[in-house]
Amino acid sequence: MNDLLLDSLRDVIGGGKVSVQETDKQTHAHDESFHAAHAPDAVVWPESTAEVSAVLRWANANRVPVTAWGGGSSLEGNPIPVRGGIVLDMTRMDRVVEVLASDFQVRVQPGIIGDALNKQLKSTGLFFPAFPGSSDIATIGGMIANNAGGMYAVRYGVVGDNVLQLEVALASGDVIHTGSRSIKNVAGYDLMRLFVGSEGTLGVITEATLRLVGVPSGKITLLVAFPAIEPTLDAVLGLLGAGLQIAALELMDSRYIHLVNQGKRLGWQEAPSLLIELHGLLESVAIELPMIEDICGEYAGVIAQTATTTEAQNRLWDGRRAVRHLVRTLLPGMGVLAGDIGVPISQIPELFRQTYALGEERDIQTMAYGHAGDGNFHCWAIYREDDADAYQRATAIHEALTGWAISVGGTAAAEHGLGLGKRKYLPKQHATSMPHMAAIKRLFDPNGILNPGKIFPDENEQA
């Protein structure tokens, strides 16, 4: 971008909201993935829908790439501005616009951070239930644009399932409204769902209306250890089929727990384990405990911990959540390919078998954990950052697992999106529908200015 272009951008939104400083560009050059950084030409902080619209209109006229930016916590390079241009940092649009408590709804700007929203909702007795593990950093807009999943998907669905309305600024600068404040709505095509998970390639979300649910009076969190993965899945099927009030059903393998034990000194049994959380009336969830013990016991699962206080529950969740950050301290100099795949749940045991066998074949440390309730798993391949060959071997494992997931009817991207790292799998996973996705992209963004280089593979690139 030359100075003339930059000056015209400053005219559009005001010079104080545009930065070309190297530090600002560098903090918007990479997400939390292993993908190479690429700095934008400028960072822009819009403060209203009108400003987002004006910047998009300008960018469209000048063919400048625009990549929307939330918390920067993506894991597939989704917001890396690989073609330069501007990053639209949405974090100044971080207000709760309106709490509609007697509708169980809230209107928010896209830049609000997940945990901050729930903190502001606390006095209402309601909360937004569908946050991903990164809700301390991730913004609502980013979560919607990536249709993030989360721990409580078994009970409450994922982020996209809890969005009722979206205001979206298109590449043309036009602002459209989609969805309805009626929970049930079937008036015309569901455009809203096109924007959910579109990773900022079809438009920029400028406001969202979200569904809320009541904070349950009773919560019980359990850690259950099993002798092997197969019986763990049997228990998962039994638990899911029994109609229990399960809000979370997380599966961690023994390798994962080994890492957690090292970093957190939790002293958990290093065995395949389920972290189960029940939500409901206190009396009503309490009465389900013997049933859970029975079902798990049938498959030799032993309840290691039962947490009924918030403090004890947080300790358990800390073990589940902290491992991403532990890698850096426990495994200095190591990188992680944190593969995110989804499979039909009957395939979970095979997912672990593949993860281990591929690791042994290629002499790479592997492990897996994830959301057993919806078949969404993270298969880690850990490599030495200074060992290019190890990185290649880890990549090969990652690719084999992703290809396998697609072959059993699963997905290359369960909750992290295709972004940069997984875009090459789109033709394989959606061979017949990809041309129609591309046509929709051209419809909404004929000049290809919105987050270019994502979701769709480059020519000649294939899995």
Added chain:
Amino acid sequence: MNDLLLDSLRDVIGGGKVSVQETDKQTHAHDESFHAAHAPDAVVWPESTAEVSAVLRWANANRVPVTAWGGGSSLEGNPIPVRGGIVLDMTRMDRVVEVLASDFQVRVQPGIIGDALNKQLKSTGLFFPAFPGSSDIATIGGMIANNAGGMYAVRYGVVGDNVLQLEVALASGDVIHTGSRSIKNVAGYDLMRLFVGSEGTLGVITEATLRLVGVPSGKITLLVAFPAIEPTLDAVLGLLGAGLQIAALELMDSRYIHLVNQGKRLGWQEAPSLLIELHGLLESVAIELPMIEDICGEYAGVIAQTATTTEAQNRLWDGRRAVRHLVRTLLPGMGVLAGDIGVPISQIPELFRQTYALGEERDIQTMAYGHAGDGNFHCWAIYREDDADAYQRATAIHEALTGWAISVGGTAAAEHGLGLGKRKYLPKQHATSMPHMAAIKRLFDPNGILNPGKIFPDENEQA
């Protein structure tokens, strides 16, 4: 359609699957709504995806309108072939393709009737939970194409929320696959959700993979009578906020119950009432009863019946479901405008006030009932079929209510679709996004052969 064209159609699919007999044409000329019948030129019964594809390719080349047909139970004229052409009756494609019990999934052809599917699933202990009231007639394909709602939406979502994959034959004859067998999936754009609720205007569904859930071991059904609508809503908010295991939360007004009492001799108290059903472990739902009694009691709600046996539960549901059929026997010569609107739930009391006030103003009998959990209501305006003026007045009430619903952020079509009767509201409800819906329609169906005359208003038509 001339004989030459018909002969070429017979060449495509075989003469035995094409009918131009008047009786066949007349049974495919109207749905269950008040909209005028319009017969197709021919009825075609495809028996495979390949046949659907071949017929569409033929129709597209010859610019022949194609309207897909399921159970014919729509309520907004959705499958009436208003531009003639062919009706594609999907009911011969009615097989369960594959039960995937350990994935909690089933693959079905679109022509299977809802209740027939659950009957076939019985031995698995699983069921499809999202059926509309018409599941004894409606086909899965029709339910998906209209994103039908239902009694259990509070707990399990609506039909579209429980679809994982769709195979769709496009106007071009191309067959595409959308979605994934992984419950969580964010690989590219959510094309599947475009077809859900598109009323056969974007493609013809030829196969679907559905999510199933375990049949709950405990079910309790309650009928609770309230002194007025306002406290009924207060109880609804209390019940929804408390985290109870509510699967159904139906609200019926006293006029509705008066009709049911006349027809079914149930002897229910003629007062605003909630029909509540709890699903879960038997012990665990039983323990929630006093809480429900407390919350309802706080707003002067009295539990009139508590049904724990299937027989007693069926009697209660019969009261809720039978009223549509009762009209014909109890009110001979009367027609019903069965308006289907959705509002944010805080607007429910105002919905009843409007329904009654508009009825009084225009001397038309009105009543309302619906799904309190998602704000989806049916506001009836009852008129004498031989009284053209009464029909006009009923229509005016219908239009005022629909306009009001849109004005409070609700929807003109909650679960019956826009079809023919509500298409004029699309510009009002989705002013900014309608042009983009139309562009998507042109993308998938450039010749406009798929169910023409639906969803989008004709020129000069407006609400």
